[in-house]
Amino acid sequence: MEFHNILVPVNSSPADEEAITLACRLAKRDKAKIMAVYIIPIDRTLPLDAELEAEVEKAERVLDRMESIGAGESCAVETDLLQARDAAPAIVDEAIQREADLIVIGSAYQRRFGQFSLGDVIPHVLKHAPCRVILYHQYTPDKVE
Amino acid sequence: MYIIVAGAGIVGFHVASLLAEANHEVTVVESSEEVVESVRRQLDVKTIVGNAATPRILREAEVNRANLIIAVTNNDETNMLICFLAKELGAVMTAARVRNPDYSGYFITAARSPSAARKVIRPKTLGINLIINPEVELADAIMGMLSSLYPTPGENFADGRVQIREFRVDQGALADKSLADISFPQPGVVAAISRSGKTFVPAPDEVIQKGDHVYLVAHRESMDEFREMFAPPQHPVRNVVVFGAGRVGFLVAEGLEKHGLTIKVIDENTTRCQEIAARLERATVLQGDATDPDFLIEQGIPSADAFIATTESDELNILCSLLAKNLGVSRTIITANKPGYVSLAEAIGVDVAVSSLLQVASRVTHFVLHGGAISAPFIGGKDVQAIEFVTSATANIAQRSIAEVGLPKGVIAGAIARDDTVTIPPNDSVIHPGDHVIIISSLSATPAVERLFK
Numbered sequence: 365m366e367f368h369n370i371l372v373p374v375n376s377s378p379a380d381e382e383a384i385t386l387a388c389r390l391a392k393r394d395k396a397k398i399m400a401v402y403i404i405p406i407d408r409t410l411p412l413d414a415e416l417e418a419e420v421e422k423a424e425r426v427l428d429r430m431e432s433i434g435a436g437e438s439c440a441v442e443t444d445l446l447q448a449r450d451a452a453p454a455i456v457d458e459a460i461q462r463e464a465d466l467i468v469i470g471s472a473y474q475r476r477f478g479q480f481s482l483g484d485v486i487p488h489v490l491k492h493a494p495c496r497v498i499l500y501h502q503y504t505p506d507k508v509e
Numbered sequence: 510m511y512i513i514v515a516g517a518g519i520v521g522f523h524v525a526s527l528l529a530e531a532n533h534e535v536t537v538v539e540s541s542e543e544v545v546e547s548v549r550r551q552l553d554v555k556t557i558v559g560n561a562a563t564p565r566i567l568r569e570a571e572v573n574r575a576n577l578i579i580a581v582t583n584n585d586e587t588n589m590l591i592c593f594l595a596k597e598l599g600a601v602m603t604a605a606r607v608r609n610p611d612y613s614g615y616f617i618t619a620a621r622s623p624s625a626a627r628k629v630i631r632p633k634t635l636g637i638n639l640i641i642n643p644e645v646e647l648a649d650a651i652m653g654m655l656s657s658l659y660p661t662p663g664e665n666f667a668d669g670r671v672q673i674r675e676f677r678v679d680q681g682a683l684a685d686k687s688l689a690d691i692s693f694p695q696p697g698v699v700a701a702i703s704r705s706g707k708t709f710v711p712a713p714d715e716v717i718q719k720g721d722h723v724y725l726v727a728h729r730e731s732m733d734e735f736r737e738m739f740a741p742p743q744h745p746v747r748n749v750v751v752f753g754a755g756r757v758g759f760l761v762a763e764g765l766e767k768h769g770l771t772i773k774v775i776d777e778n779t780t781r782c783q784e785i786a787a788r789l790e791r792a793t794v795l796q797g798d799a800t801d802p803d804f805l806i807e808q809g810i811p812s813a814d815a816f817i818a819t820t821e822s823d824e825l826n827i828l829c830s831l832l833a834k835n836l837g838v839s840r841t842i843i844t845a846n847k848p849g850y851v852s853l854a855e856a857i858g859v860d861v862a863v864s865s866l867l868q869v870a871s872r873v874t875h876f877v878l879h880g881g882a883i884s885a886p887f888i889g890g891k892d893v894q895a896i897e898f899v900t901s902a903t904a905n906i907a908q909r910s911i912a913e914v915g916l917p918k919g920v921i922a923g924a925i926a927r928d929d930t931v932t933i934p935p936n937d938s939v940i941h942p943g944d945h946v947i948i949i950s951s952l953s954a955t956p957a958v959e960r961l962f963k
Contacts, residue, residue, distance in 0.1 A: 403626065412620065412627050415617070445631055446627065447627045448626035448627070449624065458626070
């Protein structure tokens with residue numbers, strides 16, 4: 365199994381840092397390209413090309429962090445910033461556009477209505493992804509039921 | 510670090526001299542032979558005559574091993590091209606001075622379909638790590654001063670949990686007391702003192718004199734109590750006069766207008782006044798001579814809360830702000846192109862003088878990182894630096910206390926920030942890996958401090 369283009373969708377969750385480390389380790393063997401993508405969700409009250417300075421600043425910080433984690437693993441991480449209505453279809457689109465052969469996506473433990481939940485993004489990506497997906501679930505011992 | 514400075518104008522020269530003084534290996538690239546000659550005479554740097562926006566010259570400057578390239582020629586586009594080429598040729602970091610506000614660095618690409626995601630083009634995509642706009646930096650600094658109740662801008666550390674602020678000792682309460690005798694209402698450390706134009710890190714028994722500028726490290730939330738110790742309470746600013754409708758003047762006026770302040774802009778140039786009047790929504794634009802007291806009185810300037818002089822001429826800025834002060838304006842701020850005028854202006858009665866050069870230098874030095882440091886702004890001029898380190902597990906200082914290690918002369922530990930706790934003064938607590946440590950150091954002692962965190 366070889367990977368050449370690995371897409372890692374990131375936001376500011378702690379699971380992303382581990383997901384990018386995993387991607388770097390996978391990439392090293394096949395000299396694959398890693399693309400970290402941050403998606404700014406745009407509220408429907410705003411146009412898609414609205415300029416959201418604070419959001420962009422936050423995104424830059426996250427992407428910088430991803431680059432430095434990559435550098436620590438001696439792996440070049442390409443970073444990209446997108447604005448979209450919904451993150452999930454944008455991730456799938458980006459994977460198609462960039463001909464990704466693997467998506468590594470991090471998931472932190474979260475609950476919704478008192479139940480464990482994967483959120484909206486991950487199920488959509490798993491269902492529609494045009495390539496393999498590795499779901500990296502962060503281990504948080506105090507939260508496991 | 511190996512640093513290339515492209516363009517040896519006022520900013521380039523100043524940045525190069527600063528970096529050379531801090532023992533970095535610096536190469537200056539400049540197209541004018543005359544300028545290069547003067548750089549060679551005054552600074553201990555390597556020089557290359559030629560156009561830095563060409564791969565040949567960049568290769569000659571050994572761009573492939575550069576840790577940082579700073580493009581500060583007169584032309585925005587050239588600067589961006591230099592960064593782009595340098596990045597492609599192997600430079601690690603790039604910084605460009607870009608004055609045109611249209612190049613904010615970010616733009617959004619056209620979409621393939623109305624609902625498709627938009628790609629945000631970032632300066633980094635264009636090979637630029639840092640865009641420096643001196644005018645925007647200056648305007649931000651001025652607005653920072655006016656929007657807070659502090660007379661001067663502050664520097665933030667450890668995600669804003671720790672601040673360093675400058676206070677002037679005017680009243681008798683603190684003057685003639687030694688640092689050891691002063692008890693602060695909250696934990697705080699005097700990081701540096703600026704006296705007659707020189708900034709230094711004080712010894713524990715240093716005596717504070719009237720007129721000193723004191724730089725204080727404290728938790729952000731306790732800063733207000735310190736302010737009350739040093740300065741009489743200031744009332745919020747509502748009416749502001751901006752003299753000079755240049756780029757800085759316009760940015761300040763526009764920014765303050767957004768915050769709902771009443772603005773008057775004065776400029777001598779009629780065309781410029783018309784231009785700016787069309788671009789500002791509510792501000793009153795006055796065409797006239799700000800050195801004429803009758804004109805100022807007639808226009809009601811004496812009732813303003815603050816007077817900001819932002820013309821190109823330092824002398825005019827100083828003169829007009831003194832005049833405004835004389836007429837009764839309580840706060841005066843000027844911009845000074847020549848860094849040497851900053852202390853002079855403040856000595857003769859201007860409240861705050863900000864220099865675009867020092868702002869740019871401080872931005873660049875934030876970037877010229879020392880081993881493990883994440884931020885390193887200058888404090889009051891260019892003699893003292895506040896450096897924020899994130900302690901690594903292998904650092905010499907890890908798992909030891911500052912008192913145990915012993916800091917070199919001219920160095921003070923300001924604060925340790927760990928998760929939500931901030932320790933000030935930090936001398937007796939043990940430093941753990943991951944702690945943010947804020948160290949204040951004179952430039953000559955910086956290498957010794959870096960060794961502690963290696």
